[in-house]
Amino acid sequence: MKIRSLKNAFIQLIIICSFYSSNLYAQQKAIIERVIPKTSPYNTMKASSAAKLIIGGITDKEDISVTINGEDFTRFTFDSETGAMRMQIALKEELNIIQVSADNGYGEVLEEFKINYESPVSALKPKIVFTKPNTSGSTVNQRSYEVEALVQMSSKEDIIVQINQTIIDSFTYDALNEVIKFKADLEPQENYINISASNSSGQTQKMLKIIYRK
Numbered sequence: 192m193k194i195r196s197l198k199n200a201f202i203q204l205i206i207i208c209s210f211y212s213s214n215l216y217a218q219q220k221a222i223i224e225r226v227i228p229k230t231s232p233y234n235t236m237k238a239s240s241a242a243k244l245i246i247g248g249i250t251d252k253e254d255i256s257v258t259i260n261g262e263d264f265t266r267f268t269f270d271s272e273t274g275a276m277r278m279q280i281a282l283k284e285e286l287n288i289i290q291v292s293a294d295n296g297y298g299e300v301l302e303e304f305k306i307n308y309e310s311p312v313s314a315l316k317p318k319i320v321f322t323k324p325n326t327s328g329s330t331v332n333q334r335s336y337e338v339e340a341l342v343q344m345s346s347k348e349d350i351i352v353q354i355n356q357t358i359i360d361s362f363t364y365d366a367l368n369e370v371i372k373f374k375a376d377l378e379p380q381e382n383y384i385n386i387s388a389s390n391s392s393g394q395t396q397k398m399l400k401i402i403y404r405k
Contacts, residue, residue, distance in 0.1 A: 219248060219297060220248065220295065220297050220298040220300050221246060221247060221248035221249045221254075221293040221294065221295045221300050222246070222247040222248055222300065223245070223246050223247075223291060223293055223300055223301075223302040224244065224245045224246075224247075225242075225243075225244050225302055225304055226243040226244060226245060227241055227242055227243040228240065228242065228304065231303075231304035231305050231306075232286070232304075232305035232306065233304070233305070233306045234306075234307045234309070235306060235307070235308055235309075236309055236310065236311055236314060237282075237308070238281065238282055238308065238310065239280060239281050239282060240279075240306050240308075241277070241278070241279055241280075242277070242278050242279075242280060242289065242304075243275065243277050244276045244291055244302065245273075245274045246269070246274050246276050246291075247274050248293070248295050249269075249271070249274070249293050250271045251271070252269040254293055254294055254295055255269060255276065255291065255292070255293050256291070256292045256293075256294075257278065257289070257290070257292075258290045259280060259289050259290075260287055261288075264278070264280075266278065266279075276291070280306065282306060282308035283308065284308060284310060285307060285308065285309070286305060286306075286307050287305065287307070287308060288303065288305055289303065289305070290302070290303045291303075312392060312393065315344070315390070315392035315393075316344070316390065316392050316393045316394070316395045317342060317343060317344045317345040317349075317388035317389065317390055317394070317395045318341070318342070318343040318344060318395065319341070319342050319343075319386050319388055319395055319396075319397040320340060320341040320397075321338070321339075321340045321384075321386075321399045322340055322341055322370075323338060323339035323340075324338075324399070324401065327398070327399050327400045328400050328402065329400075329402065330401075330402040330403075330404055331377070331401060331403055331404075332403075332404060332405060333403075334376065334377050334403060334405075335374055335375070335376055335377070336374070336375050336377055336401065336403070337372060337373070337374055337375075338372070338373055338374075338375050338384055338399070338401075339370060339371070340370070340371050340386055340397075341369055341370060341371075342364070342369055342370070342371050342386065342388050343369045344388075344390055345388035345389065345390050346364075346366065346390075347364040347366070349388055349389045349390060350362075350364060350371060350386065350387070350388045351387045351388075352373055352384075352385070352386055353383075353384070353385040353386075353387075354375050354376070354382065354383075354384055354385075355378065355383055356383070356385075361373060361374070371386065375401070377401060377403035378403065379403055379404070379405075380402060380403065380404075381400060381401075381402055382400070382401045382402070382403060383398060383399070383400055383401075384398065384399040384400075385397070385398045385399075
């Protein structure tokens with residue numbers, strides 16, 4: 192009798208421990224692990240990209256939400272047995288922001304990753320990067336300010352510079368180093384510098400804001 196009683200008590204203990212263990216697991220938030228793409232931002236020249244994530248603590252697809260560039264996306268698959276979620280993403284030019292959230296009733300978890308898409312045609316267009324200043328919205332205290340930028344895959348004849356919508360011709364372009372320089376006579380407060388460059392593959396434009404304060 193004692194052996195049977197001890198055996199029954201042991202079984203009951205196992206059942207109780209299993210219950211509390213499973214209940215504790217259920218009260219944990221979901222877990223999201225990104226498998227594809229491995230890096231963020233991920234750079235590609237393909238118009239669509241596959242994504243795979245492993246989501247733990249979720250059994251229903253309805254508990255998963257996806258947005259791509261701020262818009263709801265529902266064309267994904269979810270295997271509740273393996274936790275594998277898969278989707279094929281149609282990309283827009285340049286930066287795409289993907290957010291995957293999961294909520295099992297114990298709090299929402301979020302995974303965000305970025306995919307940068309550059310089409311083969313865009314890859315051949317001129318590249319423009321402002322280097323002085325290198326941040327739009329910079330504040331300067333010089334009325335006459337020298338602006339510098341890197342302009343790749345173009346020529347001086349195919350570059351247009353505008354300061355507050357006025358085209359200027361007084362700029363230099365070092366074709367060897369692909370650097371453009373010019374003096375900008377700034378107005379008080381906000382000024383807008385626009386550089387456009389073209390080649391046989393198309394045109395690229397970049398705008399920079401400079402704030403002038405004495």
